[in-house]
Amino acid sequence: MKNVTHSFVFLAHWPFAGSFGLNTDILATNLINLTVVVGVLIFFGKGVLKDLLDNRKQRILSTIRNSEELRKGTLEQLEKARIRLQKVELEADEYRMNGYSEIEREKENLINATSISLEQLEKSKNETLYFEKQRAMNQVRQQGFQQAVQGALGTLNSCLNTELHFRTIRANIGILGAIEWKR
Amino acid sequence: MNITPCSIKTLKGLYDISGVEVGQHFYWQIGGFQIHAQVLITSWVVITILLGSVIIAVRNPQTIPTDGQNFFEYVLEFIRDLSKTQIGEEYGPWVPFIGTMFLFIFVSNWSGALLPWKIIELPHGELAAPTNDINTTVALALLTSAAYFYAGLSKKGLSYFEKYIKPTPILLPINILEDFTKPLSLSFRLFGNILADELVVVVLVSLVPLVVPIPVMFLGLFTSGIQALIFATLAAAYIGESMEGHH
Numbered sequence: 001m002k003n004v005t006h007s008f009v010f011l012a013h014w015p016f017a018g019s020f021g022l023n024t025d026i027l028a029t030n031l032i033n034l035t036v037v038v039g040v041l042i043f044f045g046k047g048v049l050k051d052l053l054d055n056r057k058q059r060i061l062s063t064i065r066n067s068e069e070l071r072k073g074t075l076e077q078l079e080k081a082r083i084r085l086q087k088v089e090l091e092a093d094e095y096r097m098n099g100y101s102e103i104e105r106e107k108e109n110l111i112n113a114t115s116i117s118l119e120q121l122e123k124s125k126n127e128t129l130y131f132e133k134q135r136a137m138n139q140v141r142q143q144g145f146q147q148a149v150q151g152a153l154g155t156l157n158s159c160l161n162t163e164l165h166f167r168t169i170r171a172n173i174g175i176l177g178a179i180e181w182k183r
Numbered sequence: 184m185n186i187t188p189c190s191i192k193t194l195k196g197l198y199d200i201s202g203v204e205v206g207q208h209f210y211w212q213i214g215g216f217q218i219h220a221q222v223l224i225t226s227w228v229v230i231t232i233l234l235g236s237v238i239i240a241v242r243n244p245q246t247i248p249t250d251g252q253n254f255f256e257y258v259l260e261f262i263r264d265l266s267k268t269q270i271g272e273e274y275g276p277w278v279p280f281i282g283t284m285f286l287f288i289f290v291s292n293w294s295g296a297l298l299p300w301k302i303i304e305l306p307h308g309e310l311a312a313p314t315n316d317i318n319t320t321v322a323l324a325l326l327t328s329a330a331y332f333y334a335g336l337s338k339k340g341l342s343y344f345e346k347y348i349k350p351t352p353i354l355l356p357i358n359i360l361e362d363f364t365k366p367l368s369l370s371f372r373l374f375g376n377i378l379a380d381e382l383v384v385v386v387l388v389s390l391v392p393l394v395v396p397i398p399v400m401f402l403g404l405f406t407s408g409i410q411a412l413i414f415a416t417l418a419a420a421y422i423g424e425s426m427e428g429h430h
Binding site: 029033 | 246248253296299301303306392396
């Protein structure tokens with residue numbers, strides 16, 4: 001009994017003597033129970049955790065796939081939009097060219113028409129000028145003629161006295177007589 | 184005459200071998216402070232477990248997470264959800280704090296329940312979960328207090344203290360008291376639960392070494408997880424409470 005007690009006492013007190021050490025008493029360290037608990041935990045926890053993590057992984061995968069598909073769709077749309085833009089740009093270029101040529105043609109037509117009318121105008125101006133000159137000349141001539149006739153009339157009126165009158169008459173009579181004589 | 188002391192001695196020896204050591208600590212003397220070394224050692228182990236597993240898991244991050252990374256991302260998602268529901272919109276900066284609290288407490292508790300600490304003998308006391316010691320839980324609770332004060336003050340400035348006279352100034356003493364009861368209840372709840380769990384297991388083991396403690400150990404695992412969750416949730420709730428109501 002005493003020995004047992006002593007051994008108990010010794011057992012109870014040996015940790016105080018040393019410093020760090022290993023407790024090899026399997027029952028006191030509760031090793032078996034801990035092993036069972038950890039085993040059960042791993043056995044059941046593994047399935048639950050695996051399900052949980054697999055679900056999460058699947059969710060992530062599907063999200064990634066979805067976004068990938070969305071990205072692909074968006075890229076396709078972008079490509080389509082780019083092609084359309086190119087086409088529209090080409091059309092715009094064509095329209096622009098057409099417009100330019102149209103404008104060019106219009107311009108030419110306009111210039112031609114204007115030059116024709118300008119020529120006509122020039123011609124009519126020249127004619128008008130010619131006619132004006134002619135008229136002015138005619139007027140000047142008429143005026144000169146009138147002045148000469150007036151001068152001659154004035155001279156005639158001033159110089160025609162009786163003696164000259166007689167003489168003229170005589171001369172005329174002589175001329176007339178000569179004409180009679182010849183007959 | 185001779186039997187009585189002997190039997191007493193026997194009983195004492197029996198008591199000692201199956202004894203539950205409460206209040207026995209392995210002290211280190213560091214700069215005039217007495218340190219509970221067993222708590223430090225187990226804390227280091229817990230920290231090593233956390234850091235090591237995290238480093239191994241995220242050493243080679245993939246777009247499609249592999250097993251370890253997947254698990255840690257799941258944990259992070261869990262913590263973020265928790266902080267978001269408790270704190271609200273501005274939960275972002277507090278995720279690391281809440282996550283640290285939750286993971287440290289959780290791994291501490293579970294290490295106490297799952298790791299065979301008692302294989303290693305100390306000169307005094309025994310190794311157990313770090314949260315088994317009131318100093319650890321008080322430190323965690325005081326950190327939480329500091330965190331929610333910081334959160335409130337940085338969000339609202341000095342008008343944070345208006346909450347002490349709301350809804351009526353009559354409640355001022357109770358509101359002030361709350362700041363003391365919050366860390367107190369946090370630390371004592373965690374400490375008491377974990378200590379009780381481990382004590383129950385130890386006592387049962389000393390009475391019936393096999394099979395019987397196993398259900399209690401599972402219960403202990405459950406409560407440990409719940410306690411970690413409660414601590415993290417309450418810390419987040421306190422932080423959210425001190426930040427709310429600001430326009």
